[in-house]
Amino acid sequence: DTAVSQTPKYLVTQMGNDKSIKCEQNLGHDTMYWYKQDSKKFLKIMFSYNNKELIINETVPNRFSPKSPDKAHLNLHINSLELGDSAVYFCASSLYGGEQFFGPGTRLTVL
Amino acid sequence: SQQGEEDPQALSIQEGENATMNCSYKTSINNLQWYRQNSGRGLVHLILIRSNEREKHSGRLRVTLDTSKKSSSLLITASRAADTASYFCATARMDTGRRALTFGSGTRLQVQP
Numbered sequence: 588d589t590a591v592s593q594t595p596k597y598l599v600t601q602m603g604n605d606k607s608i609k610c611e612q613n614l615g616h617d618t619m620y621w622y623k624q625d626s627k628k629f630l631k632i633m634f635s636y637n638n639k640e641l642i643i644n645e646t647v648p649n650r651f652s653p654k655s656p657d658k659a660h661l662n663l664h665i666n667s668l669e670l671g672d673s674a675v676y677f678c679a680s681s682l683y684g685g686e687q688f689f690g691p692g693t694r695l696t697v698l
Numbered sequence: 699s700q701q702g703e704e705d706p707q708a709l710s711i712q713e714g715e716n717a718t719m720n721c722s723y724k725t726s727i728n729n730l731q732w733y734r735q736n737s738g739r740g741l742v743h744l745i746l747i748r749s750n751e752r753e754k755h756s757g758r759l760r761v762t763l764d765t766s767k768k769s770s771s772l773l774i775t776a777s778r779a780a781d782t783a784s785y786f787c788a789t790a791r792m793d794t795g796r797r798a799l800t801f802g803s804g805t806r807l808q809v810q811p
Contacts, residue, residue, distance in 0.1 A: 591740075620798060628784060630741075632798040643798050677740055686731060687799060689740035 590614050593678050593690040600668055601698055607664045608693045610678030618642075619661040620679040620687065621653060630677070636661055665695075673697045703802055704787060710808040717774040719805040721787030722767075728790045730763055731799065732772050735784045744772075744785075779811040 591612045600606055612619060620643075621633040634653040635643035641653065650666045661678060678690040705720045723730070729748045733741040747754045747763045747770065754761045760773040774781055784806050788799035 622801075628735075628804050630786065630801040632800070635798045645798075679741075686743040686746055687741075688743070689733075691740045692738075 591678055591680055591688050591690040593676075593693050595693060596691065597694050597696075599696045599698065602668055602670060604668050605664070605666045606668060606695070607662055608676055608678075608695075610661045610663070610690055612659055612678075612680040612688070614680060614682075614688060616680035616682045616688070617658060618681050618683065619655065619658075620681075621661065621663050622677040622679060622689075624675040624677060624692070626674070633676075634661075634663075668695075668697045670697050704785070704805045706805060707803065708806045708808070710810065711777055712810050713777060713779055715777055717777050717781070717807055717809070719772045719785050719787075719807070721770045721772070721802050723770075723787075723789045723800075723802075724768065725789070725791055727765070730761075730770050731788045731790070732759075732761060732770075733786045733788060733801075735786065735804070737783070741786065774807075777807075777809045779809050781807060782809045783807060 594609050618637045620635045622630050623633055624630045632645050633647045636655045639655045652664045655661045673696050675692045675694050677692045679687040681687040703722050711717055727749055729746055731746045732744040735741045745756045745761050747761050758775045763770045784804045786804045787802045
Protein backbone atom coordinates (compact mmCIF):
# COMPACT_ATOMS: atom_id res chain seq x y z
CA ASP A 588 0.00 0.00 0.00
CA THR A 589 1.36 3.36 -1.04
CA ALA A 590 1.60 5.76 1.90
CA VAL A 591 1.99 9.02 -0.04
CA SER A 592 1.05 8.96 -3.69
CA GLN A 593 1.35 11.62 -6.36
CA THR A 594 -0.04 11.87 -9.83
CA PRO A 595 1.17 12.24 -12.45
CA LYS A 596 4.73 10.94 -12.15
CA TYR A 597 5.82 12.83 -15.25
CA LEU A 598 4.35 16.00 -16.71
CA VAL A 599 5.58 17.60 -19.92
CA THR A 600 3.84 20.76 -21.03
CA GLN A 601 4.24 23.99 -22.93
CA MET A 602 4.97 27.38 -21.43
CA GLY A 603 1.83 29.26 -20.52
CA ASN A 604 -0.27 26.19 -19.79
CA ASP A 605 -2.03 25.46 -16.50
CA LYS A 606 -1.46 22.12 -14.80
CA SER A 607 -2.28 20.33 -11.57
CA ILE A 608 -0.48 17.74 -9.47
CA LYS A 609 -2.41 15.63 -6.99
CA CYS A 610 -1.23 14.15 -3.71
CA GLU A 611 -2.88 11.74 -1.32
CA GLN A 612 -1.71 10.20 1.94
CA ASN A 613 -3.30 7.27 3.74
CA LEU A 614 -1.26 7.56 6.93
CA GLY A 615 -3.73 9.61 8.94
CA HIS A 616 -1.23 12.46 9.16
CA ASP A 617 -2.34 15.97 10.03
CA THR A 618 0.20 17.96 8.01
CA MET A 619 1.02 17.87 4.31
CA TYR A 620 3.71 19.67 2.34
CA TRP A 621 4.86 20.53 -1.14
CA TYR A 622 8.58 20.71 -1.83
CA LYS A 623 10.41 21.68 -5.00
CA GLN A 624 13.70 20.00 -5.95
CA ASP A 625 15.67 21.81 -8.61
CA SER A 626 18.22 20.44 -11.06
CA LYS A 627 20.98 20.81 -8.46
CA LYS A 628 18.98 18.66 -6.05
CA PHE A 629 18.19 21.52 -3.65
CA LEU A 630 14.92 20.79 -1.86
CA LYS A 631 12.87 23.75 -0.77
CA ILE A 632 9.57 23.95 1.05
CA MET A 633 6.79 25.62 -0.89
CA PHE A 634 3.63 25.10 1.16
CA SER A 635 2.46 23.36 4.27
CA TYR A 636 -1.08 22.56 5.33
CA ASN A 637 -2.20 21.45 8.75
CA ASN A 638 -5.71 20.03 8.99
CA LYS A 639 -6.65 21.69 5.69
CA GLU A 640 -5.33 25.06 6.85
CA LEU A 641 -2.41 26.76 5.10
CA ILE A 642 0.40 27.35 7.60
CA ILE A 643 3.38 27.97 5.36
CA ASN A 644 3.67 29.81 2.08
CA GLU A 645 7.32 30.30 1.27
CA THR A 646 7.50 33.23 -1.15
CA VAL A 647 6.15 31.13 -3.94
CA PRO A 648 4.72 33.01 -6.94
CA ASN A 649 0.97 33.30 -6.76
CA ARG A 650 0.79 31.28 -9.97
CA PHE A 651 1.09 28.33 -7.59
CA SER A 652 -2.08 27.61 -5.66
CA PRO A 653 -2.35 24.70 -3.25
CA LYS A 654 -5.71 23.25 -2.38
CA SER A 655 -6.51 20.86 0.42
CA PRO A 656 -10.03 19.43 0.09
CA ASP A 657 -9.48 17.25 3.16
CA LYS A 658 -6.68 16.16 5.48
CA ALA A 659 -5.63 13.33 3.19
CA HIS A 660 -5.25 15.37 0.02
CA LEU A 661 -3.13 18.31 -1.02
CA ASN A 662 -3.16 19.33 -4.66
CA LEU A 663 -0.97 21.86 -6.42
CA HIS A 664 -2.27 23.93 -9.29
CA ILE A 665 0.14 25.95 -11.40
CA ASN A 666 -1.02 28.69 -13.75
CA SER A 667 0.88 30.14 -16.70
CA LEU A 668 3.78 27.71 -16.47
CA GLU A 669 7.27 29.10 -17.02
CA LEU A 670 10.53 27.43 -18.01
CA GLY A 671 11.88 27.97 -14.49
CA ASP A 672 9.07 25.87 -13.06
CA SER A 673 10.75 22.75 -14.43
CA ALA A 674 11.71 20.66 -11.42
CA VAL A 675 10.68 17.65 -9.40
CA TYR A 676 7.83 18.38 -7.01
CA PHE A 677 7.49 16.26 -3.91
CA CYS A 678 4.51 15.92 -1.66
CA ALA A 679 5.10 14.84 1.93
CA SER A 680 3.12 14.31 5.10
CA SER A 681 3.81 14.07 8.80
CA LEU A 682 2.13 13.82 12.13
CA TYR A 683 2.65 16.98 14.15
CA GLY A 684 6.09 17.84 12.82
CA GLY A 685 7.62 14.38 13.14
CA GLU A 686 9.37 12.46 10.44
CA GLN A 687 8.07 13.21 7.01
CA PHE A 688 6.97 10.64 4.48
CA PHE A 689 7.58 11.61 0.88
CA GLY A 690 5.76 10.74 -2.28
CA PRO A 691 7.68 9.51 -5.34
CA GLY A 692 7.77 12.93 -6.93
CA THR A 693 6.36 14.52 -10.08
CA ARG A 694 8.92 15.51 -12.70
CA LEU A 695 7.61 18.62 -14.42
CA THR A 696 9.20 19.69 -17.68
CA VAL A 697 8.12 22.98 -19.22
CA LEU A 698 9.04 23.38 -22.90
CA SER B 699 21.24 30.97 1.89
CA GLN B 700 20.89 27.24 2.46
CA GLN B 701 20.18 26.23 6.01
CA GLY B 702 22.03 22.96 6.31
CA GLU B 703 25.14 22.53 4.26
CA GLU B 704 26.51 19.08 3.78
CA ASP B 705 30.10 18.07 3.50
CA PRO B 706 31.41 16.47 1.41
CA GLN B 707 29.23 17.06 -1.63
CA ALA B 708 30.27 13.68 -3.02
CA LEU B 709 31.90 10.63 -1.47
CA SER B 710 33.10 7.44 -3.11
CA ILE B 711 34.13 4.45 -1.00
CA GLN B 712 34.54 0.70 -1.24
CA GLU B 713 32.02 -1.76 0.11
CA GLY B 714 32.73 -2.54 3.73
CA GLU B 715 34.23 0.87 4.50
CA ASN B 716 32.58 3.44 6.73
CA ALA B 717 31.05 6.61 5.29
CA THR B 718 30.85 9.85 7.26
CA MET B 719 28.81 12.84 6.17
CA ASN B 720 28.64 16.16 7.96
CA CYS B 721 25.95 18.79 8.13
CA SER B 722 26.05 22.35 9.41
CA TYR B 723 23.11 24.61 10.05
CA LYS B 724 22.50 28.19 11.07
CA THR B 725 19.50 28.64 13.36
CA SER B 726 18.31 27.09 16.59
CA ILE B 727 16.57 23.79 15.95
CA ASN B 728 13.99 21.54 17.50
CA ASN B 729 15.36 18.44 15.82
CA LEU B 730 17.57 17.35 12.95
CA GLN B 731 16.71 14.57 10.57
CA TRP B 732 18.59 12.59 7.95
CA TYR B 733 16.99 11.39 4.74
CA ARG B 734 18.17 9.20 1.88
CA GLN B 735 17.20 9.68 -1.75
CA ASN B 736 17.88 7.03 -4.33
CA SER B 737 18.21 8.27 -7.88
CA GLY B 738 14.85 9.24 -9.33
CA ARG B 739 12.99 8.42 -6.14
CA GLY B 740 11.45 10.21 -3.18
CA LEU B 741 13.16 10.79 0.13
CA VAL B 742 13.18 8.17 2.85
CA HIS B 743 13.50 9.12 6.50
CA LEU B 744 16.49 7.52 8.22
CA ILE B 745 16.78 8.95 11.69
CA LEU B 746 15.71 11.89 13.84
CA ILE B 747 17.78 13.38 16.64
CA ARG B 748 16.31 15.94 19.02
CA SER B 749 18.14 19.05 20.12
CA ASN B 750 18.67 17.65 23.62
CA GLU B 751 20.27 14.45 22.30
CA ARG B 752 23.92 14.08 21.40
CA GLU B 753 24.05 10.69 19.72
CA LYS B 754 21.63 8.19 18.27
CA HIS B 755 21.99 4.79 16.65
CA SER B 756 19.82 2.88 14.23
CA GLY B 757 21.22 -0.32 12.79
CA ARG B 758 24.38 0.62 10.86
CA LEU B 759 23.64 4.33 11.25
CA ARG B 760 25.10 6.57 13.91
CA VAL B 761 24.14 10.22 14.15
CA THR B 762 25.74 12.83 16.35
CA LEU B 763 24.54 16.35 17.08
CA ASP B 764 26.56 19.23 18.47
CA THR B 765 24.22 22.16 19.04
CA SER B 766 27.05 24.42 20.22
CA LYS B 767 28.72 24.03 16.83
CA LYS B 768 25.43 23.72 14.97
CA SER B 769 26.61 20.57 13.28
CA SER B 770 25.67 16.93 12.87
CA SER B 771 27.30 13.88 11.38
CA LEU B 772 25.93 10.70 9.88
CA LEU B 773 28.10 7.60 9.98
CA ILE B 774 27.21 4.54 7.94
CA THR B 775 29.26 1.56 9.03
CA ALA B 776 30.18 -1.43 6.88
CA SER B 777 28.73 0.20 3.78
CA ARG B 778 27.03 -1.79 1.04
CA ALA B 779 26.49 -1.09 -2.64
CA ALA B 780 22.80 -0.61 -1.81
CA ASP B 781 23.74 2.40 0.34
CA THR B 782 24.56 4.30 -2.85
CA ALA B 783 22.26 7.33 -2.75
CA SER B 784 22.12 11.01 -1.86
CA TYR B 785 21.88 11.81 1.84
CA PHE B 786 20.27 14.99 3.15
CA CYS B 787 20.14 16.53 6.56
CA ALA B 788 17.06 18.53 7.41
CA THR B 789 16.36 20.80 10.32
CA ALA B 790 13.11 21.58 12.05
CA ARG B 791 13.38 25.06 13.50
CA MET B 792 12.44 26.13 17.00
CA ASP B 793 9.92 28.64 15.68
CA THR B 794 8.13 25.97 13.76
CA GLY B 795 4.73 25.81 14.34
CA ARG B 796 5.65 25.93 10.71
CA ARG B 797 6.75 22.26 10.88
CA ALA B 798 8.46 22.36 7.52
CA LEU B 799 11.98 21.09 7.18
CA THR B 800 14.89 23.01 5.75
CA PHE B 801 17.10 20.71 3.74
CA GLY B 802 20.81 20.79 3.14
CA SER B 803 22.39 20.45 -0.25
CA GLY B 804 23.04 16.73 0.15
CA THR B 805 25.97 14.34 -0.07
CA ARG B 806 26.10 11.93 -2.99
CA LEU B 807 27.49 8.64 -1.73
CA GLN B 808 28.80 6.03 -4.15
CA VAL B 809 29.67 2.64 -2.69
CA GLN B 810 31.77 0.56 -5.06
CA PRO B 811 31.18 -3.21 -4.87
